[in-house]
Amino acid sequence: MKSRRRATSYDVAAHAGVSQSAVSRCFKEGASISHKTREKVMEAARELNYYPNAIARGLITQRSNLVAVIISNLTNLYYPEVLAELTQRLSAQGVRVLLFSLAAESDVDEVLDQVWQYRVDGAIVAARLDPSQLAGFADRGVPVVLYNRVGEGVPVSSVCCDSIAGEYALTDGLLAHEHRRFGIIAGPADSYVGEERVNAAVRRLDMNGAEHFVVRGRFDYASGEEGLKALMRESGDRLDAVICANDLMAVGAIDCARGHFGLRVPEDLSIVGFDGVGPATWLSYQVTTVRQPVRRMTEAAVSMLLERIEKPDISPEQRLFAGELLPGASARLG
Amino acid sequence: MKSRRRATSYDVAAHAGVSQSAVSRCFKEGASISHKTREKVMEAARELNYYPNAIARGLITQRSNLVAVIISNLTNLYYPEVLAELTQRLSAQGVRVLLFSLAAESDVDEVLDQVWQYRVDGAIVAARLDPSQLAGFADRGVPVVLYNRVGEGVPVSSVCCDSIAGEYALTDGLLAHEHRRFGIIAGPADSYVGEERVNAAVRRLDMNGAEHFVVRGRFDYASGEEGLKALMRESGDRLDAVICANDLMAVGAIDCARGHFGLRVPEDLSIVGFDGVGPATWLSYQVTTVRQPVRRMTEAAVSMLLERIEKPDISPEQRLFAGELLPGASARLG
């Protein structure tokens, strides 16, 4: 079995005593082939260890069966779960995943160059794309589904968790419980959901005349700690509640509140997050948060994408999923 | 720019008034082409929005520039970091990542079928492969580098963190501090590192005549909690220290010790983990653990793989990296 060159459909054909196209048909669904020939071919294929060359197939069918998944920061603990779901769902549909993870948002253009070269059939993108980048997909007829972001000004399909409703639920709960002085730890400025969540919270607080301070974080644990320290400074150590743009920062803030400021959470300070990632539910934190329905969202993203690969002319659609309020134990809700 | 079909090198050639092969040469490093022609071609390429078709190129060069990354359980918080590092390093070398994540180890064979079809140039595998599966790679001349596992009986390149030395360091530290009754929370039976770590710990304990109880977990938070409960039951609630096969279970065990059993960690019970993942360093846990040098390991994996893609005849090599003992605050070490 030490074949220097890998077996081709011609080798199999010769071995089975049929034509090359007969071999080809055996590996295609619903092709007309007699039971007898198929047996012979399959037998020969097994002996020669033959696997159809998907590269060559893609060249002729104009379908690579490849989908690009572009994720900006995999280290955000929210994404591993999303990625695992996406790849498994896509695999189940016979589609391969070409993964691109960005160290910085500015790398998007380089990544897109690669995406074009590989003639992917579609893309699922959890990274910020500007209108011209989105136009690149449209020009080439490559369907895209954005994950937790929307095309700003450009019509493009997307799957999102309802940040606004979720944040309203959290904020309203806090307001109902007599919280009056709020701290907010936002996400990085280039995060779509980050801005949306924080804007929603601020709007609600303003409507209710509640005081609030805002600092910016990076969606990670350390910036939750730093954020709380900055907020305490700005507010003169008098805060009733802290709203974090994601769970990881909430966890950092909780640890900092307890460890650094000696506060009890939630008795002295309420802290809420967003996402519903694993660590949020851990006993030490039990973050009051909004859980994104990741499974339904990934399923939607995959099915929307595959549908548009089949029928490129379907118009874009935005799907918005409600998150689930998890009461947790890190905040006193109304 | 609404080209129904995407531009090919022929289109560019016609537009620039040169031959197709001239276009081809412009996109290949170190091909002999005059400055003047190159200018014309690049100009035309830009106008037509031309990107070389990597699929077609792969067909002729017998190089797909694709590397398969196969990871069994992405939800293990240790892997996202590894994956991000791997994809970024591979991307930097001009290699694309085809990602396969397994829901169950039994899916390996289906995944490999796909891997063969895509003619990947190589693979990095963090999943259990049996000898016949490894032979599949060898037969096809596809280089593999195993990540944190070794080929059992089969010679194959691998990059590992030294589980044994790491576990010895932890265990010795605990023994030096008068711990005598040990609990061990192992990983799933099909995990190579899990078994290695636990075996090392058990060996060390046996050498020192220390009593120990072993239960099995699944590498996740919940099984850390469950594991501790089971250990307490078996040991009659008298345990000095718990050795967990990874950090996530250590975190679960710590929470359970405090929340469920009302124990102080480490005063009443020492708990150690392995990996050095993010949550292990969080203030609430500060797990005493061994940190894997992920960056050096991923760098090694990538460079070993690329080297073997270039020169398929280099013999396999195993590289073993020492982990770093992080004292933490979850255990009393000697």
Added chain:
DNA sequence: CTGTTAGCGCGTTCAA
């Protein structure tokens, strides 16, 4: 149902 034929888009000889 089967075999023959013609490309898919590109890299790579080989002469010129």
Added chain:
DNA sequence: TTGAACGCGCTAACAG
């Protein structure tokens, strides 16, 4: 340095 011609491995039309 350039262009013509060939073929990578396969699918898809077509004729038999």
